[in-house]
Amino acid sequence: SLSTRHCPWKMNQLPPKSAVASPVSESTNSRVEALENLSMDSFWLEVENIKQSAEAEQEECSLADVKTQEEGEAEAEWLQDAGLAELLGDPEVDKDNLVLLSTLTRTQAAAVQRRLDTYSRSRRRRNKHPVRDVRDVFAVGSSQDTAAEKEGSSPDPLWHNLRTSNTQRKTQDYSCTVRNPGKEEVFNMDVAYSEQAAVLLKGSFLSESGKLKDGNALTRFKIPKGRLGVTRIGDLSAQDMKKIPTLALIELTALCDILGFELKRNKAAKLKTTEKRLFGVPLNTLLENDQKLLPNTKVPLLLQALLSCLEKRGLETEGILRVSGSQTRIKSLEQKLERDFYSGLFRWDDVHQNDVSGLLKRFIRELPAPLLTAEYLPAFAAVQNIPDLKQRLQALNLLILILPESNRNTLKALLEFLSKVVAREKNNKMNLWNVSTVMAPNLFMHKGLPNKIPEGKEKQLAEGAADVVRMMIHYQDLLWTVSSFLVAQVRKLNESNSKRYQFCDKRIKNLLRKIHADKDKVEKNQAEPSKIVKVHTSLLLKDSLEVHLNNATRVADVLRQFQKNLCQNGWNIVNTVNLLKCNNSTECTNLLLYEVGGNIGEHCLDPDTYLLDLYHINPHAEWIIKQNPSYPRMF
Numbered sequence: 020s021l022s023t024r025h026c027p028w029k030m031n032q033l034p035p036k037s038a039v040a041s042p043v044s045e046s047t048n049s050r051v052e053a054l055e056n057l058s059m060d061s062f063w064l065e066v067e068n069i070k071q072s073a074e075a076e077q078e079e080c081s082l083a084d085v086k087t088q089e090e091g092e093a094e095a096e097w098l099q100d101a102g103l104a105e106l107l108g109d110p111e112v113d114k115d116n117l118v119l120l121s122t123l124t125r126t127q128a129a130a131v132q133r134r135l136d137t138y139s140r141s142r143r144r145r146n147k148h149p150v151r152d153v154r155d156v157f158a159v160g161s162s163q164d165t166a167a168e169k170e171g172s173s174p175d176p177l178w179h180n181l182r183t184s185n186t187q188r189k190t191q192d193y194s195c196t197v198r199n200p201g202k203e204e205v206f207n208m209d210v211a212y213s214e215q216a217a218v219l220l221k222g223s224f225l226s227e228s229g230k231l232k233d234g235n236a237l238t239r240f241k242i243p244k245g246r247l248g249v250t251r252i253g254d255l256s257a258q259d260m261k262k263i264p265t266l267a268l269i270e271l272t273a274l275c276d277i278l279g280f281e282l283k284r285n286k287a288a289k290l291k292t293t294e295k296r297l298f299g300v301p302l303n304t305l306l307e308n309d310q311k312l313l314p315n316t317k318v319p320l321l322l323q324a325l326l327s328c329l330e331k332r333g334l335e336t337e338g339i340l341r342v343s344g345s346q347t348r349i350k351s352l353e354q355k356l357e358r359d360f361y362s363g364l365f366r367w368d369d370v371h372q373n374d375v376s377g378l379l380k381r382f383i384r385e386l387p388a389p390l391l392t393a394e395y396l397p398a399f400a401a402v403q404n405i406p407d408l409k410q411r412l413q414a415l416n417l418l419i420l421i422l423p424e425s426n427r428n429t430l431k432a433l434l435e436f437l438s439k440v441v442a443r444e445k446n447n448k449m450n451l452w453n454v455s456t457v458m459a460p461n462l463f464m465h466k467g468l469p470n471k472i473p474e475g476k477e478k479q480l481a482e483g484a485a486d487v488v489r490m491m492i493h494y495q496d497l498l499w500t501v502s503s504f505l506v507a508q509v510r511k512l513n514e515s516n517s518k519r520y521q522f523c524d525k526r527i528k529n530l531l532r533k534i535h536a537d538k539d540k541v542e543k544n545q546a547e548p549s550k551i552v553k554v555h556t557s558l559l560l561k562d563s564l565e566v567h568l569n570n571a572t573r574v575a576d577v578l579r580q581f582q583k584n585l586c587q588n589g590w591n592i593v594n595t596v597n598l599l600k601c602n603n604s605t606e607c608t609n610l611l612l613y614e615v616g617g618n619i620g621e622h623c624l625d626p627d628t629y630l631l632d633l634y635h636i637n638p639h640a641e642w643i644i645k646q647n648p649s650y651p652r653m654f
Contacts, residue, residue: 091141248625256620344374403483
């Protein structure tokens with residue numbers, strides 16, 4: 020079992036509500052039982068190594084003080100994090116809040132209203148009675164029960180219907196866990212996840228529960244490309260990406276509400292200052308220091324060096340990551356790195372691969388705040404309790420989008436490396452499950468967080484944490500995608516910010532119920548069948564490229580046309596600036612087309628985007644051809 024004295028770890032659950040407790044727990048248990056044939060030895064060995072490391076250094080892993088929250092405090096924090104802080108004050112609603120609220124789906128609006136109702140009731144009670152004891156963060160069930168009290172407000176109709184449906188289906192398993200590892204399934208990102216879940220629940224259109232027979236067999240999912248293509252993290256401008264976390268938080272909350280789960284978050288931890296320069300330094304501080312040396316650095320240079328060293332010499336090493344290096348040598352290497360890393364005097368060739376992997380895990384573990392953040396570490400751990408694999412991935416996708424950019428970029432670099440380890444399984448004997456069980460303690464154990472593991476639940480939570488890591492490694496391409504419905508909400512936000520959405524009725528409840536009246540209307544596409552547009556270039560040519568768009572014109576077609584024009588005009592691009600490959604290749608992989616302005620900041624377009632459809636959605640944007648930033652600039 021885990022020690023409560025040294026390096027306690029917190030893997031809080033999302034406990035199912037009473038209305039759906041039976042099917043959720045049954046499905047979760049069956050999935051965990053299916054993993055029992057997969058060895059957890061690596062997990063517990065790693066836990067023991069972490070404990071020994073802490074004991075050797077006589078570290079005090081004291082439990083963090085958890086301040087008891089007053090009723091409504093959690094809801095207030097949630098509204099602030101969701102970008103709706105002004106709703107906590109005056110009844111007069113700030114226009115920026117109205118803009119955000121105008122973009123929400125029904126389920127998202129219902130989630131906002133429930134938390135606002137709970138907060139409002141708590142304020143009224145606080146003025147009449149002593150403050151009650153703590154309530155769980157996002158305690159939707161209890162807040163809705165109290166909504167029936169004589170407070171002069173009625174529960175939201177959508178939530179009432181969903182609760183009624185949940186109550187009537189106590190004994191029915193709605194998990195949809197039947198997955199055929201040999202079959203590719205569709206992962207819909209066009210419709211909000213919470214709306215999909217609400218439709219399934221309301222219509223009882225639910226699959227039978229199934230067992231995961233082989234822990235190493237994972238379902239393949241495919242994101243269907245719509246007419247507007249697929250947007251990856253990094254395709255949107257920093258300005259637009261800043262809008263994504265608040266939208267993702269609201270959507271994640273709405274999804275958990277529909278599924279009948281409580282979403283628990285920790286308070287942001289106060290980071291202690293340290294005299295060190297590398298280990299135990301906050302991620303943002305590391306990046307700020309690194310960016311003074313190399314501007315635009317997105318992943319700490321030390322982590323890049325550790326991963327690069329392991330990729331060059333450790334991928335073929337049997338038991339890499341699992342086999343622990345010498346704790347004495349690792350501590351000595353840490354001190355040398357603190358002294359010599361930035362001066363370039365540290366000699367990586369002299370370090371054994373297992374010691375480098377030990378340094379890698381130590382770096383992650385010693386971050387003052389968990390890589391998955393103190394606020395959302397419980398939510399990541401609790402994803403295991405969602406019985407349906409597709410909905411687990413939906414929750415993970417939203418959690419990834421909520422992470423701060425520095426944490427998200429660092430996590431992606433780590434997961435890409437772990438994928439490379441798994442790809443060399445034949446040589447290093449480290450399959451996906453082995454890697455996941457070794458890395459889970461390093462991601463989910465943190466000495467600054469309290470230990471709240473229910474007695475007898477250690478094994479289940481450990482397997483669940485390893486399963487979450489396994490999903491993040493295996494499905495990272497899917498998880499690092501920005502859903503089309505979120506991109507559409509960003510466009511709506513940008514449009515509304517310029518128009519300043521006007522409402523006659525400023526009462527929040529009426530607002531949240533009325534803003535979707537127009538969402539029922541199906542907009543008929545009265546778009547033009549063709550269009551001639553100009554595509555600009557930031558490259559060598561001053562003149563723009565005139566393109567005739569029809570329903571079949573894609574981004575890849577425009578890039579090929581641009582390449583063809585350059586080659587036909589006698590530009591020997593290959594020999595001069597190495598910009599284009601005029602070798603009849605089907606793709607211009609070193610050229611990208613960007614959508615700039617209108618209702619978007621800047622958007623790198625998928626090669627399969629149909630441009631006429633995009634034009635109709637954002638007619639005021641400019642289209643600019645740029646060189647792929649991942650290719651070295653030669654001019």
